[in-house]
Amino acid sequence: MFRSAELVTALRSVTRELFERLRDETVDADAAYVVAPASIEEAAAVLAAAADAGIPTTFRGGGNRRQTGAPAAADLIVTTTRLASIIDWRPDDLTVIVGAGLPVDDLESEIAERSQTAVLPETAAGSTIGGVLAAGASGYRRLRYGPTRDRVLQVRMATGYGKVVTGGSPVVKSSTGYGMARLVTGSLGSLGLIGEVTLKLWSRPLAVSTVRVDDAAAAYRRTYRPLAVLETPDGASLYLGGSANQVAAQAVAIGGRASPNLAWPEPITDPVRVEMRVPAACVEEAIRWVQRIGATRWIAQHGVGIVSAGIDALDVAGVGAARAWAESVSGALVVLAGADDRIDPWGTPPPSIEIQRRIKAAFDPAGICNPSILPGRL
Amino acid sequence: MDATARLIELLGVDRVRTEPIDRMVYAKDSGVTAGEPAIVVLPETTAEVAAVVRIAAAFDMPIVARGAGTGLAGGAVACPGALLVVLTRMNQIVMVDEVGRTALVGPGLINLDLSHALVGRNLHFAPDPSSQQASTIGGNAATNAGGPHCLAEGSTVAHVLGVEVVSADGEILMLGGAAPDPPGYDLRGLMVGSEGTLGIVTQLLVRLTENPPQTVTMLIAFDDINDAARTGSDIIGAGLVPAALEMMDHEMIVAIENFVSAGLPVEADAVLLAEVVGHADGVAEEAGVIRSIAVRNRATDVRVASDEDERALLWKGRKSAFGAIAQAAPDYYLNDTVVPRTRFVDVLGEIYAIADRYGIRLMNVFHAGDGNLHPLVSYDASQPGMTDIVVEAAHEMVCVAVAAGGTLSGEHGIGLEKRDLMDQVFTDVDLDAQARISQAFDPARRMNPGKVLPDGARCFDRPSS
Ligand SMILES: Cc1cc2nc3c(=O)[nH]c(=O)nc-3n(C[C@H](O)[C@H](O)[C@H](O)COP(=O)(O)OP(=O)(O)OC[C@H]3O[C@@H](n4cnc5c(N)ncnc54)[C@H](O)[C@@H]3O)c2cc1C
Ligand SMILES: Cc1cc2nc3c(=O)[nH]c(=O)nc-3n(C[C@H](O)[C@H](O)[C@H](O)COP(=O)(O)OP(=O)(O)OC[C@H]3O[C@@H](n4cnc5c(N)ncnc54)[C@H](O)[C@@H]3O)c2cc1C
Numbered sequence: 001m002f003r004s005a006e007l008v009t010a011l012r013s014v015t016r017e018l019f020e021r022l023r024d025e026t027v028d029a030d031a032a033y034v035v036a037p038a039s040i041e042e043a044a045a046v047l048a049a050a051a052d053a054g055i056p057t058t059f060r061g062g063g064n065r066r067q068t069g070a071p072a073a074a075d076l077i078v079t080t081t082r083l084a085s086i087i088d089w090r091p092d093d094l095t096v097i098v099g100a101g102l103p104v105d106d107l108e109s110e111i112a113e114r115s116q117t118a119v120l121p122e123t124a125a126g127s128t129i130g131g132v133l134a135a136g137a138s139g140y141r142r143l144r145y146g147p148t149r150d151r152v153l154q155v156r157m158a159t160g161y162g163k164v165v166t167g168g169s170p171v172v173k174s175s176t177g178y179g180m181a182r183l184v185t186g187s188l189g190s191l192g193l194i195g196e197v198t199l200k201l202w203s204r205p206l207a208v209s210t211v212r213v214d215d216a217a218a219a220y221r222r223t224y225r226p227l228a229v230l231e232t233p234d235g236a237s238l239y240l241g242g243s244a245n246q247v248a249a250q251a252v253a254i255g256g257r258a259s260p261n262l263a264w265p266e267p268i269t270d271p272v273r274v275e276m277r278v279p280a281a282c283v284e285e286a287i288r289w290v291q292r293i294g295a296t297r298w299i300a301q302h303g304v305g306i307v308s309a310g311i312d313a314l315d316v317a318g319v320g321a322a323r324a325w326a327e328s329v330s331g332a333l334v335v336l337a338g339a340d341d342r343i344d345p346w347g348t349p350p351p352s353i354e355i356q357r358r359i360k361a362a363f364d365p366a367g368i369c370n371p372s373i374l375p376g377r378l
Numbered sequence: 379m380d381a382t383a384r385l386i387e388l389l390g391v392d393r394v395r396t397e398p399i400d401r402m403v404y405a406k407d408s409g410v411t412a413g414e415p416a417i418v419v420l421p422e423t424t425a426e427v428a429a430v431v432r433i434a435a436a437f438d439m440p441i442v443a444r445g446a447g448t449g450l451a452g453g454a455v456a457c458p459g460a461l462l463v464v465l466t467r468m469n470q471i472v473m474v475d476e477v478g479r480t481a482l483v484g485p486g487l488i489n490l491d492l493s494h495a496l497v498g499r500n501l502h503f504a505p506d507p508s509s510q511q512a513s514t515i516g517g518n519a520a521t522n523a524g525g526p527h528c529l530a531e532g533s534t535v536a537h538v539l540g541v542e543v544v545s546a547d548g549e550i551l552m553l554g555g556a557a558p559d560p561p562g563y564d565l566r567g568l569m570v571g572s573e574g575t576l577g578i579v580t581q582l583l584v585r586l587t588e589n590p591p592q593t594v595t596m597l598i599a600f601d602d603i604n605d606a607a608r609t610g611s612d613i614i615g616a617g618l619v620p621a622a623l624e625m626m627d628h629e630m631i632v633a634i635e636n637f638v639s640a641g642l643p644v645e646a647d648a649v650l651l652a653e654v655v656g657h658a659d660g661v662a663e664e665a666g667v668i669r670s671i672a673v674r675n676r677a678t679d680v681r682v683a684s685d686e687d688e689r690a691l692l693w694k695g696r697k698s699a700f701g702a703i704a705q706a707a708p709d710y711y712l713n714d715t716v717v718p719r720t721r722f723v724d725v726l727g728e729i730y731a732i733a734d735r736y737g738i739r740l741m742n743v744f745h746a747g748d749g750n751l752h753p754l755v756s757y758d759a760s761q762p763g764m765t766d767i768v769v770e771a772a773h774e775m776v777c778v779a780v781a782a783g784g785t786l787s788g789e790h791g792i793g794l795e796k797r798d799l800m801d802q803v804f805t806d807v808d809l810d811a812q813a814r815i816s817q818a819f820d821p822a823r824r825m826n827p828g829k830v831l832p833d834g835a836r837c838f839d840r841p842s843s
Binding site: 094114115147150159164167185225242243277329330334347349363 | 479480521528545551552555557560561563564570572611614619663720749783786788789791792796803804807808811814816817821
């Protein structure tokens, strides 16, 4: 593997002019070299050169999720800071095309003007759309609107073999070729750089409400399509959205203390963070498991099956036991942050690992894109 | 032993068909292409499917999966020498989980049979293709089928949580599952919509949707189809996504009324069928907004149904459309293409102009809310050359939609019939990337070869792994 001086020499010898032009002085480089392409074509040229020279490469949006997966020891960082605009917002079609480097909050506040939302994570300040897509992250409102991947209509990317590829279709409904946009969503930058995405939008509900309840599961069963049902150590809440009359009527029917806004819990920032992903019916048991491994803070998504938790220190045996349970109910326990050599961030690789390996090889034949970030250290 | 003998040994003589009559029965789907399989098998278990695939591999036979054969793209049409694997006998409902709102089903289960089995449990399977009385859930997944209620609920892919698959080398794999966001690539999301080219789906874990507490259905009539189309666009532009928003043009209305008396206004140039669902208070407000948008666009009549019987009557016309077409002419070509919802008025106009130019009879019944057009040509295929003319016109219509920023297919898939149009929406490099996916699943190119991707899609060197 290259390190600083050697790397720079290698890069210069490959395409000196290209790299110098794209070099990003604004990012403090903890890797040897940071480039900020201004187009997907430039990103593809960078990746082609990196693939030729065998330079391990990572991608950076907001830089919030650098820990996840096995941290790739990359010598080259490609950032999306110059691919960060709203390219085409079509409010009357409920779609938008954006550069991957656009911060989630910037998009949401822009389209809120016409009362629209891309249903991206609610508390992901500083995250970019490319980062969210790469992570396959969804907001709490997925209970009502489905996960992020269902709204990714088209992706333009620079592949690990240095080509610009468009996958998916630019319209809200399509059976035209393979679900490339679905493949790329959640691929953690292991196939290449996501440059541009077309997203499906929804209207924001006219009225919203957060209702505190005692028994989240019971209240959920009695309420038609809340936006989210969250439980934390501080209690449980139903999040409602709809017309003013509807929300008022639903809040009364639930019978808890209601406030006329969406009061999302503070994101978890502990140094060690884990996420249980289990069938929705197993959420309550998953909560007991994260308590057992010493979670100080946790957020459970009823109806979805995700419990994220922050812990002070990694208890390897405890996390191993919790993971064994999660996998026994066909779920997973992912260590989002704070994983070390003693524990794999993902757990048992999926049975389809061989096909996954072949897909990785097909899109990143030189193995340079976020190496070993995926389950099975792909 | 030859392949047939091996298959008979596995399945018994009754479930291996090689007679000319059998091969003819299975030579077509519901589109316009045809091709006889060499052998037809009817497995009943996943293990049998896996064994069948291994036998086919041993004899180097291509494999084509088939559900009910209602596909309209030629996806289930056999290529030369193919082993056709018919999955209709794998039609069991293995499990329904009312708390987790999921069901585990066989791929051969007929779509509507699942919703029937759920009556009384306040749940349903949301994808509702017009073919739901006949098409299989495996086929729906393979084509990423849509239907009127996929406007708000999403196409089949949003309702398939996991698939059990027999891969090209005969291995049984579970992709996805009941837990959200499984680590690794979303192979489930690739399998859905892959039209049998990445493996055979042998079981599906599907998401069930809560029945809405209240439903209001509206039938809105217009004197001018452009007003109807603009109403559809304006509803979406207002940020409203109704549960369903369907449109039928005059020709279609008349054909339906001649077939069944559904009470459609035969004097109208077009009707919109809109449905809003949800909490009682919210539904009333949304219905009010739709009504005022329609009136602003010169609607001549707005009929509202709020009880089940009235609703059933309003839907009866829409649901009888294909029966009506079958009666109106001996053959029909049902096209499928999507445009951005803002472009839908102009594209519709261009599509009528193409039909006029070719002198063919066009009817339209389609999913207005998501811009999914279904221009439908009724014709007589026994007239020499007629099918070719119709297909040519249909392709021109698709190209008009693509030029407007749309795509080839919204729900029927690519199969054989649109395969050679793929280069209208994808570059060589894009197609090569898709070929890499198919190669990763099926290096020997055994599963439904020649479908979806045009020949020579792989234009770059095979990556060395
Ligand atoms: C409430 C909440 C809490 C969360 N907590 C965590 C957490 O604790 N740990 C965690 O890891 N995630 C967490 N996430 C997921 C979170 O959405 C992502 O961390 C975040 O979106 C990353 O965005 P970013 O722009 O900062 O990406 P980055 O941190 O810059 O990158 C994230 C990953 O994606 C890759 N990537 C970034 N941009 C691209 C691109 N354009 N193309 C290809 N690959 C790219 C990077 O190489 C990296 O592997 C959380 C999300 C929410 C909503
Ligand atoms: C009158 C009529 C109305 C229709 N309306 C609609 C509509 O509203 N919406 C819509 O989306 N479609 C519609 N269709 C098209 C068709 O019904 C759908 O494409 C349906 O999903 C096909 O299901 P099937 O079981 O008939 O599949 P088939 O036609 O048998 O096969 C379709 C494709 O799926 C593959 N396949 C089937 N089963 C499997 C399996 N188990 N594993 C892997 N691959 C498999 C086949 O190889 C083929 O490529 C309509 C068709 C007709 C005739």
